[in-house]
Each structure stands twice: as C-alpha cells, then as structure tokens.
Amino acid sequence: MKLRVIKSALVDAVSHVSKAVSQKTTIPILTGIKVAADEQGLVLTGSNSDITIQVRVPKKKGETDQVFVEKTGQVVLPGKIFGDIVRKLPGDEVEWIVNERFQTTIRSEQAEFQLNGLDPDEYPRLPQLLQEQMFSISADTLKSLIRQTGFAVAVNEARGVLTGVLMQLESGMLTCVATDSHRLSRQQAAVEGSEELTLKNVIIPGKSWSELAKTLTDATGYVDIIVADNQILVKTEELEFYSRLLDGSYPDTNRVIPPGGETQLISSTRELLQSVDRASLISRDGRDNVIKWTMKDGKVEVNSAAQDIGSVTEEVMAKVSGPELSISFNARYMMEALRSIESEEICIQFTGTMTPFLIKPVDREDSLHLIVPIRTR
Amino acid sequence: MKLRVIKSALVDAVSHVSKAVSQKTTIPILTGIKVAADEQGLVLTGSNSDITIQVRVPKKKGETDQVFVEKTGQVVLPGKIFGDIVRKLPGDEVEWIVNERFQTTIRSEQAEFQLNGLDPDEYPRLPQLLQEQMFSISADTLKSLIRQTGFAVAVNEARGVLTGVLMQLESGMLTCVATDSHRLSRQQAAVEGSEELTLKNVIIPGKSWSELAKTLTDATGYVDIIVADNQILVKTEELEFYSRLLDGSYPDTNRVIPPGGETQLISSTRELLQSVDRASLISRDGRDNVIKWTMKDGKVEVNSAAQDIGSVTEEVMAKVSGPELSISFNARYMMEALRSIESEEICIQFTGTMTPFLIKPVDREDSLHLIVPIRTR
Structure with missing residues (x-):
C-alpha cells in the first residue's frame, strides 16, 4: 500500500472512526483502525462490540484532489496512537507506505513515523445487510x-x-x-x-x-x-x-399513555425549565430529587424542600384550566424532557395526583413525554 | 443582616471564594462560605486547610451602586449550594435577609430560597499578618x-x-x-x-x-x-x-546549575516543542517517556522508539555550536519547560551526555530551566 492524502481529510475521517474504536477489549485487534486503499480512495473502519463506523475519504471532494493511491492495500494500525499522530503531523499532506509485513511509514514534512501494523485479515468482517428493509x-x-x-x-x-x-x-x-x-x-x-x-x-x-x-x-x-x-x-x-x-x-407502551387530562397547563418551556432547575438545587441531593407543582389560577407554584438545607418557592405564569391540582415528581425527568423540546410553549395534561402526566409541545402532534409522579407524605 | 446586591457582582465574588471552599473536610463549617455585611459593603470568605480567599464587594464600583446594606450582620451558608443558587437566580438584583437564628432568605424576582445558615462565630478567624515583610x-x-x-x-x-x-x-x-x-x-x-x-x-x-x-x-x-x-x-x-x-x-539549588556548556543550540521554541510533542506520542506509554536528541551541524535530530509500537525520527533546524552530542531525557519535562517560555527563540547549553542541561530564552537573563538527562542503553 502506498499513497498520499490531504491531512485535514484524514484527520476528519480518523476522528469519526475513533469514536467506535475500543480502548479496552478482549479482541486486541479492535483497538486498531483498519485502513484500506483502493481505486476510489481510502476507507477507515473502527469497531467495538456494539458499533462499527466506516468512513470513506474519496479521491476527489468536489474539485479538490484528496487521495493519491499509488498502490492499493490494507493494514490495521493502533487506533489511539495513529489518531494522535495524524492530528499532530506538521505538514498539509501525508505520505503513507505499508510493506508486506505491515510495517507502516507515515511521513509529513520533516517528521517520519514507523508503526507496527497488524494483518487486516485478522480484522472482523462487516455484516452484509440486505437492502430489503x-x-x-x-x-x-x-x-x-x-x-x-x-x-x-x-x-x-x-x-x-x-x-x-x-x-x-x-x-x-x-x-x-x-x-x-x-x-x-x-x-x-x-x-x-x-x-x-x-x-x-x-x-x-x-x-x-x-x-x-x-x-x-x-x-x-x-x-x-x-x-x-x-x-x-x-x-x-x-x-x-x-x-x-x-x-x-x-413492552407495549401505548396502554400507559393517558388519552388527555382534566387539568391542563400551558406555559413557556424556558421559564418552566429554569424554575425546575432552581428548585432542583434544593432537592437534588435527596432521594428521588422530588419537587412539587401546584397548578392554580394563572400560575404554577414550584416548591421544593430538604430538611437539612432549606427550601425554595417560585411562581411561573401559566394558562391553567380544569381543577386545581398538586403533583410531585423527579425534577431531573422534567428538566431532561423540557430541554429536549424545541417549541417555545408546552402543554401539560394531568389526570390526577398519582397518575402519569403528559408533556407536549403546543404546536406539534408528533412528540410527547410522560412522567410518573412520586407519592409524597 | 439585610441587604440588596447586584447579582453579577455577587456571582463574581462567589466564584472567587468557591475555589477555596472545602468539598470534604473534617471541619464541617469550612464547606460553607462566610458572608459579612458592613458599612462598606459585602465580604465573602472561603477557606480550606491550605488557603483562604476573601473577596470584597464594595458599595460602589466606579459610579455604579452594587450593594445596599440595610442592616449589617454575618452568616455562614453552605458553599456549593449557595454558589449554584446565586448563579441561577432569575433577576439582576438579589434581596437577602438573615434572622437571628441565621435562617437566610434569598429572593430574586419570582424565586425565593430559604437556607439554613450557620453561626459565623464558629468560622475560623483569618490570620493577622504584620505588614513588616x-x-x-x-x-x-x-x-x-x-x-x-x-x-x-x-x-x-x-x-x-x-x-x-x-x-x-x-x-x-x-x-x-x-x-x-x-x-x-x-x-x-x-x-x-x-x-x-x-x-x-x-x-x-x-x-x-x-x-x-x-x-x-x-x-x-x-x-x-x-x-x-x-x-x-x-x-x-x-x-x-x-x-x-x-x-x-x-535545599541550595545553586550548586546544581552548571555555569554554561560546550555544546550550544539555538532554535525556535515552537518548532522544538512540536517535535518533542510528536516524538512523545511514541515514548509516552513507556517508562520515563524517553526521547533522544542528537545535535548536528545546523539541526537537532529527534528520535524516539518503543519496541511494541514503532519509532519516530524528525529534524529541527537549529544553530548548533560546539562538539556533536547525543542526549536522552524525559519528553514531558522538556514540553512543560518549552510551553512555559514566552520567547520565540531559546538557547540550550549542554555540558555532557550525563550532566544536567540548561534551557533559557535567548532574549532574557531572568529565566532558566534545567533537566537531568536519562542514561540509556
């Protein structure tokens, strides 16, 4: 194998496949990155027991030449050190030669590395998937x-x-x-x-x-x-x-999702998130990170208390319809759901103090989050 | 104690003293931040067994009012949680009331925190230093x-x-x-x-x-x-x-610093650093992280090899005077010294393969680094 490649393209490819490379593994070759040079360019593969990532560096990207393969071939190089070397090479171009014993020379400007490569035939094959599904x-x-x-x-x-x-x-x-x-x-x-x-x-x-x-x-x-x-x-x-x-x-999760709720609250995603985040400062050290919401006319009251530390109370403006209701839940679950929602306003529907409640963006039907409340004394 | 304070000034002060606050300690009150309000403003103190940091938030900063003390007083508040609360308060201003049992109320816009404070008399006194020295x-x-x-x-x-x-x-x-x-x-x-x-x-x-x-x-x-x-x-x-x-x-370190050296090298700090950094990729997993320099006419040859991994060789342009010399040393020591030097060019003086060598910026006399070489086989 013998080729030249633009450093920046190689750095990008290595950083992608490195995410799949095992640091510790019972299969030593999986700590390596497999490199194959063919007529179309360079293909890098990293793998662990769960995932495999393969990246192609094509001969040309748009109008720019990226890879110049003089002689095709394959090798497996130690993943961590190969990635570090590539990132720290001095020049813009990398010259790369692998001999028949997989001894690898990587050269860029005045720096020349010799790496002991491994036999690519030892590297696991990629699964072949039928394109039917x-x-x-x-x-x-x-x-x-x-x-x-x-x-x-x-x-x-x-x-x-x-x-x-x-x-x-x-x-x-x-x-x-x-x-x-x-x-x-x-x-x-x-x-x-x-x-x-x-x-x-x-x-x-x-x-x-x-x-x-x-x-x-x-x-x-x-x-x-x-x-x-x-x-x-x-x-x-x-x-x-x-x-x-x-x-x-x-499991079939459709049956746990309630059809709607009597008490409904509409409010700003961001303001609710920030108030829950603050309330969680008091509750997070305790078991279950419990905070309490009380839905009232035109607002939600957010409460949290921990015996040793103190308490917090805060009101967030909201459109509330249906009967007044108090409900306790894990603040982290609420924060993670609210953080993931991209819409500015959310609607929350409650069916009771002890039944799961639904969080949905007001402007779309394709998204929902459900939280099971916590029984408090 | 009763006061109002601009949030941003409080956030800055808390972030400073938090660096000294103990997370774990045998003296529980040192996990707290001591707060004192007096006629001049607010003083925050954080401490552990090694260091103490005290920050003053004065009544006025330039033309801007920062602190409005209605009633002076002191309290110790749990450091970690107090810091998090201050950072996450919703408004630009913080209202702060401490009662005689050190129960603390912190209010900002719609959020109100109650914190259990501790008696400031339990907090260690600062050492009183004479201004003589x-x-x-x-x-x-x-x-x-x-x-x-x-x-x-x-x-x-x-x-x-x-x-x-x-x-x-x-x-x-x-x-x-x-x-x-x-x-x-x-x-x-x-x-x-x-x-x-x-x-x-x-x-x-x-x-x-x-x-x-x-x-x-x-x-x-x-x-x-x-x-x-x-x-x-x-x-x-x-x-x-x-x-x-x-x-x-x-110990008296003057006697270990050699007066100069026969072989001398002048080169770019940055280029030397980068070459040592690359050579260290090969050597760093091994004992002592050893790399070798060979001073030749007009250049330094940088070498490093590890049996299992491979090797690297690189040349860096340099003005070399005196006899040719090879020397081996710990790459990390060299990188840390070179990184700390602000001058673009450095001078390195060698007295022999097994004696300490000196690294100095070429343009100043007030700075030196010394590294003891490593004997290699």
Whole structure:
C-alpha cells in the first residue's frame, strides 16, 4: 500500500472512526483502525462490540484532489496512537507506505513515523445487510428524534430491552420510544420509502443511539437506514454506522399513555425549565430529587424542600384550566424532557395526583413525554 | 443582616471564594462560605486547610451602586449550594435577609430560597499578618512567575519541601525556584519595596501557587505580598489570598546549575516543542517517556522508539555550536519547560551526555530551566 492524502481529510475521517474504536477489549485487534486503499480512495473502519463506523475519504471532494493511491492495500494500525499522530503531523499532506509485513511509514514534512501494523485479515468482517428493509430520513430529523428520546432509556444494564430505543415503522411513519418505566419519551417523523415497509420491534442500544447523533453532527441531507435481524445500518454518502440490535420484545407502551387530562397547563418551556432547575438545587441531593407543582389560577407554584438545607418557592405564569391540582415528581425527568423540546410553549395534561402526566409541545402532534409522579407524605 | 446586591457582582465574588471552599473536610463549617455585611459593603470568605480567599464587594464600583446594606450582620451558608443558587437566580438584583437564628432568605424576582445558615462565630478567624515583610509586584509578572515555575514542583506529598515553590528576596530581586530533583525551573523578577527586605526560605505549597494564578486571572496593576512565619498573603484591592507555608529548609539549588556548556543550540521554541510533542506520542506509554536528541551541524535530530509500537525520527533546524552530542531525557519535562517560555527563540547549553542541561530564552537573563538527562542503553 502506498499513497498520499490531504491531512485535514484524514484527520476528519480518523476522528469519526475513533469514536467506535475500543480502548479496552478482549479482541486486541479492535483497538486498531483498519485502513484500506483502493481505486476510489481510502476507507477507515473502527469497531467495538456494539458499533462499527466506516468512513470513506474519496479521491476527489468536489474539485479538490484528496487521495493519491499509488498502490492499493490494507493494514490495521493502533487506533489511539495513529489518531494522535495524524492530528499532530506538521505538514498539509501525508505520505503513507505499508510493506508486506505491515510495517507502516507515515511521513509529513520533516517528521517520519514507523508503526507496527497488524494483518487486516485478522480484522472482523462487516455484516452484509440486505437492502430489503430500507428507508430514508433527513439527517436533521433523525438527530432531533435521537435528542428527544435518547435521554429516557434505562441506564442499568439489568433492565434489558429498556436500555434501548424502540423503532417502529408503519405507513411511512417512524415512531421512536424510550422509557425507563418512570418516564417515557415518544417521537414520530415521516420517512421516505415504500409505504408497505413495516418494522415492529427494532431495539437500538441507548449508547449506540447517542453515538449515532454524535457521528451525524455535521451530516446534512438524507440518510438511508437499513434494518436486518440483528443489525441496523445508517448510511450517508461517506459514512456507514452499524449497530447491533437488542434481543427481546419491547413492552407495549401505548396502554400507559393517558388519552388527555382534566387539568391542563400551558406555559413557556424556558421559564418552566429554569424554575425546575432552581428548585432542583434544593432537592437534588435527596432521594428521588422530588419537587412539587401546584397548578392554580394563572400560575404554577414550584416548591421544593430538604430538611437539612432549606427550601425554595417560585411562581411561573401559566394558562391553567380544569381543577386545581398538586403533583410531585423527579425534577431531573422534567428538566431532561423540557430541554429536549424545541417549541417555545408546552402543554401539560394531568389526570390526577398519582397518575402519569403528559408533556407536549403546543404546536406539534408528533412528540410527547410522560412522567410518573412520586407519592409524597 | 439585610441587604440588596447586584447579582453579577455577587456571582463574581462567589466564584472567587468557591475555589477555596472545602468539598470534604473534617471541619464541617469550612464547606460553607462566610458572608459579612458592613458599612462598606459585602465580604465573602472561603477557606480550606491550605488557603483562604476573601473577596470584597464594595458599595460602589466606579459610579455604579452594587450593594445596599440595610442592616449589617454575618452568616455562614453552605458553599456549593449557595454558589449554584446565586448563579441561577432569575433577576439582576438579589434581596437577602438573615434572622437571628441565621435562617437566610434569598429572593430574586419570582424565586425565593430559604437556607439554613450557620453561626459565623464558629468560622475560623483569618490570620493577622504584620505588614513588616511586605513588597509589591505587578499582577502580570506574578502570574508569569507562577506559570514558569509551578509545573516543576514534586507532586508526591512524601517529597516534603520539594512539593512547594521557594521564594527568595534580596536587593529588590525576587527569585522563585521549583524542582522535583529531575528538573528545575527558576524565574526572577524585580519587585517594589524596601531594598533592605530580605526573604530566605519562604516555601509556598505547589497547589496554593497554582490556585493563586487562577485567583489572579483577571487581576491587573500591582499586588501586595506580605510574608509571616507560617503564612503568606497576596492582596489586591478587592481580594485577599492567604496560604500556609511549608516547614523545613529548601535545599541550595545553586550548586546544581552548571555555569554554561560546550555544546550550544539555538532554535525556535515552537518548532522544538512540536517535535518533542510528536516524538512523545511514541515514548509516552513507556517508562520515563524517553526521547533522544542528537545535535548536528545546523539541526537537532529527534528520535524516539518503543519496541511494541514503532519509532519516530524528525529534524529541527537549529544553530548548533560546539562538539556533536547525543542526549536522552524525559519528553514531558522538556514540553512543560518549552510551553512555559514566552520567547520565540531559546538557547540550550549542554555540558555532557550525563550532566544536567540548561534551557533559557535567548532574549532574557531572568529565566532558566534545567533537566537531568536519562542514561540509556
């Protein structure tokens, strides 16, 4: 393998695949980055037991030449050190030679590195996914789906499927659901693809879900999503993101979502968020981080008290309809839901002091968050 | 105690004293911030076993009223939570009432906090320092002294006085020295004060030294330094920084500093730093982080190799005089010294392969760094 490549393009590619590279692993070769040079340019792959990220550095980007391959070939290089070296190379261009024993020379201006490479045949193969179950979605919509559901998954590994995000597709509408059984977030979006394609129980690990958002940070336009039995692939022009799927059946969450509520509150997302954030300063050290809301005429009273520390009380202006109601809940759940909502105003519907309540943006129907209240003395 | 204060001024003051507040301590009241309101304004104090920071929020800053004291008084409030509350208050102004049982009410717009305060009489008194041993120095010079010596102290607590920075004053010239016995940094500066004032063995704990730099980040103009038997006080108009001093005698370091060297190298600080940084990518995982320099005609050759990983070689242009020489040393020591130097060019003087070498900016006499080389096979 012998080639030259523009440093900035290589730095970008390495920083993408590095996110998937294992730091500690029982499979030593997965601490490496696989590099393949072919007629089209350079392909880098990083992988761990959950996800695999593959990035292509094409020969040309627009009018600019990026990679000049003199001799095709493959090698696996130690991931961490290779990434650091690439970032710190002095020049704008990198010269790269790999011999038949995978000894690698990386040269840029006056600096020359020799790295001991590994045999690329030892590197795990990528899963081959049939393109049958495929749809497309705009990258921005996908990032918004992730941001509005990812925080609600269960973090304890023992919770099984609840550590993942459920993805369902029916009649061109994608629904993503996450719950840790104390709160739930559900977000929908229309996708492009066959109307007949139906997906029922696709469960993506929560960590993969948030890693995907980071990988797509700069992505624009549409991405393709391909689903197989135990893998999902998200593809852009230059990037492929694979994640394993979780085994098991995700519970039916529709029955826990109340149809509406007698007491309803409409208020500013930002002002409610800030008041809950302040109230949480008093409650966060305690068990469950409990704060209390009392819905009154034209306002919500926010309260929180901790015996050793003190208390806080605050009023937030709101349109309140229906009977007066007091309800206690975990402040963190409320903050995470409110932070994820992009709309300026939200509507909250309560069915009772001890039943789950619904948080929705006032201006859209495709988004809801549910929080289970806490019984207080 | 009853007062109103501009939020931004309070936020600044709290963020300063918070740096000294203990998170964990055997003296519970030191997790608090002491607040005193008097005719001149507000005084906040934070303290731990090493340092104490006191900040004054005066009634007026320039033409702007900052504090309106209706009733003087004192209280100690839980430091962490008080700081978070102040930062997150909604309004621009804070109303503050403390009753005789130290129950504290903090109000800003629609938010009202109640905090359980503690008796200020329980809070340790500040040391009273005689102003006899006092001198002044510009804040920028002091920060530069700290930046160019602080990194060289020993970090292992068992090393006694070497965990501190030695401060000496003679004939109006302040000398600061730090060494961990593998490298040494010495920096000098002229100060304002009595020519007769002599200080011989003032040893400031390394952690206090770097905390002081952070505290002075925004300080301009001159600061006063007052030294007593076991305390040092650094004072600006609105800020007092106290640190305990270390007991013991600092070793005489003058005899380890060689007078000059046969082989001498002059080069760009930045280019040398970047080449050492790259070479260290290969060596840093190994014991001692050893890299090798070979001084040749017109250049330094930088080498580093690690059996499992690979090697790196690089040449940096330099004016070299005297006999050719190869020397091995810890790359981190070199990087820390080079990073602290503000001059564009440095001069390095070698007396031999196994003797300490000197690093100096080419354009000034008040600064030197010494590194002890490492014997290699």
